[in-house]
Amino acid sequence: GENVEQHPSTLSVQEGDSAVIKCTYSDSASNYFPWYKQELGKGPQLIIDIRSNVGEKKDQRIAVTLNKTAKHFSLHITETQPEDSAVYFCAASDGYGGSQGNLIFGKGTKLSVKP
Amino acid sequence: DTEVTQTPKHLVMGMTNKKSLKCEQHMGHRAMYWYKQKAKKPPELMFVYSYEKLSINESVPSRFSPECPNSSLLNLHLHALQPEDSALYLCASSQVLPGTGGPQYFGPGTRLTVT
Numbered sequence: 350g351e352n353v354e355q356h357p358s359t360l361s362v363q364e365g366d367s368a369v370i371k372c373t374y375s376d377s378a379s380n381y382f383p384w385y386k387q388e389l390g391k392g393p394q395l396i397i398d399i400r401s402n403v404g405e406k407k408d409q410r411i412a413v414t415l416n417k418t419a420k421h422f423s424l425h426i427t428e429t430q431p432e433d434s435a436v437y438f439c440a441a442s443d444g445y446g447g448s449q450g451n452l453i454f455g456k457g458t459k460l461s462v463k464p
Numbered sequence: 465d466t467e468v469t470q471t472p473k474h475l476v477m478g479m480t481n482k483k484s485l486k487c488e489q490h491m492g493h494r495a496m497y498w499y500k501q502k503a504k505k506p507p508e509l510m511f512v513y514s515y516e517k518l519s520i521n522e523s524v525p526s527r528f529s530p531e532c533p534n535s536s537l538l539n540l541h542l543h544a545l546q547p548e549d550s551a552l553y554l555c556a557s558s559q560v561l562p563g564t565g566g567p568q569y570f571g572p573g574t575r576l577t578v579t
Contacts, residue, residue, distance in 0.1 A: 372504060379565075380564050380565065381564055381565030381566060383485060383568075385570075390572050390575075391572055391573070392468075392470075392554050392570035392572045392573045393507065393554070394570070395568070395569060395570075398567055399486050400564075438507075440507050441565075442564065442565020442566075444517045450563070451509060451512065451520065452505060452509075452565065453504035455504070455506065456506055457504070457505075457506055
């Protein structure tokens with residue numbers, strides 16, 4: 350089955366700097382890769398996603414890149430702000446071909462943005 | 465609107481109690497999920513309903529009993545839980561996209577404490 354590795358587990362940056370979180374996946378059949386942000390005491394919030402037929406996607410200060418050959422994808426946050434502080438999870442759909450693809454999550458990255 | 469609601473927000477129960485968690489979505493999604501999340505860990509899939517039928521049960525103990533009364537509602541009935549079952553229980557929903565993964569939208573969760 351699918352396995353998703355996420356690095357780093359913790360990341361501390363100064364406000365205004367960029368942050369990059371990287372994930373690798375094992376199943377070449379995976380075709381959908383979302384990123385979630387989870388603030389303390391809240392449920393995960395979908396912030397951006399990418400499908401396997403696209404190499405890069407941007408939404409304001411966040412972007413996701415996908416390298417299918419290397420089986421890795423990354424989250425890029427530019428001009429970080431204190432409110433970006435949270436735990437970020439990457440995920441991959443296991444793409445087993447059923448009626449829906451279940452998500453396999455990475456272990457999470459705790460991002461701290463220092464003012 | 466991508467809102468999934470969950471009640472209650474917090475629940476404390478004894479090991480002999482019976483309680484239920486509730487989840488509701490009005491996005492027309494036909495797949496609904498229960499996840500369990502322990503502190504500093506990613507969500508773990510427990511159950512998946514697709515078109516109101518249980519499609520996946522990830523080897524969850526029988527003290528957890530899911531129910532999907534209609535396409536908008538999902539319940540999780542709890543009975544004879546153990547202290548190690550204390551966790552954040554998350555509900556999510558998504559469209560059913562044959563053969564591919566898609567965005568899952570999470571609720572805020574129910575913080576369960578078993579005493």
